[in-house]
Amino acid sequence: MQVPYFRPSITQADIDQVVAVLRSGWLTTGPRCRAFETAFAAAVGAPHAVALGSCTAALHLSLEAVGVRPGDLVLVPALTFAATAEVVVALGATPVFVDVDPSTLCMDADALAATVDALRHGRPATGLAPPHGPLRAVVPVHYGGVVADVAGLRRVAAGHGLAMVEDCAHAFPAEWRDGPDAPWRAAGDGADVACFSFYANKTITTGEGGMATTARGELADRIRTMSLHGMSHDAYRRYEGGGEWDYEVLAAGYKYNMTDLAAALGLAQLARAAEMRERRRALAQRYTEALSGVEELELPAEPPDRRSSWHLFAVRCRSGRDALIERLRQQGVGTSVHWRPLPMQPYYRDRFGLRSETFPVAAREWQRLVSLPLFPDMTEAEQAYVVRELRSALASPNPS
Ligand SMILES: *Cc1c(COP(=O)(O)O)cnc(C)c1O
Numbered sequence: 439m440q441v442p443y444f445r446p447s448i449t450q451a452d453i454d455q456v457v458a459v460l461r462s463g464w465l466t467t468g469p470r471c472r473a474f475e476t477a478f479a480a481a482v483g484a485p486h487a488v489a490l491g492s493c494t495a496a497l498h499l500s501l502e503a504v505g506v507r508p509g510d511l512v513l514v515p516a517l518t519f520a521a522t523a524e525v526v527v528a529l530g531a532t533p534v535f536v537d538v539d540p541s542t543l544c545m546d547a548d549a550l551a552a553t554v555d556a557l558r559h560g561r562p563a564t565g566l567a568p569p570h571g572p573l574r575a576v577v578p579v580h581y582g583g584v585v586a587d588v589a590g591l592r593r594v595a596a597g598h599g600l601a602m603v604e605d606c607a608h609a610f611p612a613e614w615r616d617g618p619d620a621p622w623r624a625a626g627d628g629a630d631v632a633c634f635s636f637y638a639n640k641t642i643t644t645g646e647g648g649m650a651t652t653a654r655g656e657l658a659d660r661i662r663t664m665s666l667h668g669m670s671h672d673a674y675r676r677y678e679g680g681g682e683w684d685y686e687v688l689a690a691g692y693k694y695n696m697t698d699l700a701a702a703l704g705l706a707q708l709a710r711a712a713e714m715r716e717r718r719r720a721l722a723q724r725y726t727e728a729l730s731g732v733e734e735l736e737l738p739a740e741p742p743d744r745r746s747s748w749h750l751f752a753v754r755c756r757s758g759r760d761a762l763i764e765r766l767r768q769q770g771v772g773t774s775v776h777w778r779p780l781p782m783q784p785y786y787r788d789r790f791g792l793r794s795e796t797f798p799v800a801a802r803e804w805q806r807l808v809s810l811p812l813f814p815d816m817t818e819a820e821q822a823y824v825v826r827e828l829r830s831a832l833a834s835p836n837p838s
Pocket of ligand 1: 492494495518519522605607608647
């Protein structure tokens with residue numbers, strides 16, 4: 439048997455929606471993008487949403503919109519995907535890495551407070567020597583779909599006038615609350631801007647795509663303008679419905695818009711988001727039951743006051759992670775690792791002179807991480823096969 443790490447869930451309805459766009463005469467940003475923005479904004483309870491070409495584009499434009507400029511400092515977790523930090527570099531700013539919480543693997547609020555304090559007082563912080571530019575923003579990541587300690591992180595950010603842009607690439611749909619009596623809130627609610635991903639293996643997909651949501655209309659306007667060459671009107675508004683031919687270029691922007699082809703798939707996937715999440719939840723529960731007695735593994739948990747999207751099922755091995763991945767590969771089981779910490783990647787390590795000892799939790803935990811296959815259309819037989827091969831690999835770690 440072969441079990442891939444991920445297989446996208448595509449229905450006939452998804453296909454029909456995309457084909458309808460192909461027949462409609464309008465392929466790029468237009469009515470489906472507008473409809474997708476409206477529906478997604480409603481799903482996360484945000485007043486504004488801007489559909490974009492990727493979550494990376496959303497992060498880039500969000501940081502630009504909240505005022506990140508060359509020389510600024512932006513705080514990002516040490517354990518994240520390349521996109522979270524590369525957009526900081528793209529704006530001429532400096533990423534400052536913050537260690538993660540050992541239980542959730544999300545940015546640790548105490549580590550954030552300590553880092554900000556050191557930077558404020560001109561002391562070296564997380565490997566970065568003074569002099570430092572101004573501190574501008576924090577970009578937490580909701581690892582695997584469990585929302586970070588948003589309340590704790592926001593207290594630190596608000597105390598120092600920092601903007602909060604949340605990397606919600608894993609966190610749709612996901613909820614959190616600030617204690618058992620507080621109301622549930624969607625991931626990203628209350629951030630200056632929240633950025634979602636519809637990459638092929640995310641919880642809903644448009645092939646490639648992303649969304650920026652915000653309660654601040656001026657940020658939504660800036661993101662929209664910058665997503666299309668800094669132009670005052672997009673092509674749909676110029677050519678359809680008696681629009682004007684003329685436009686103004688208000689800034690040197692980017693080409694980060696979503697197509698209507700992608701948005702049509704997004705609308706169809708959004709309609710199934712809750713159902714697909716229930717499937718992932720059931721699979722995660724089954725993994726938990728089947729693997730809870732396995733001493734060599736630590737399993738991911740859903741902390742109190744969190745409802746995970748279950749984007750990942752990332753287990754931690756007590757030892758022998760690399761051998762386990764290789765053994766599973768030989769048996770036809772795909773896995774992934776999220777991620778080698780960015781301060782340990784050659785570019786960040788060499789450019790900023792970073793050392794892994796500065797990020798003890800990320801440096802220790804990443805070596806134990808392996809993400810198991812988890813996708814809505816995974817069959818019971820596929821999951822049983824993964825569990826059996828995993829148990830067998832752990833029982834005899836060194837086959838002849
Ligand atoms: C996937 C991912 C991104 C980038 O999303 P794209 O839509 O591919 O640009 C950003 N951050 C994290 C944490 C991700 O996992």
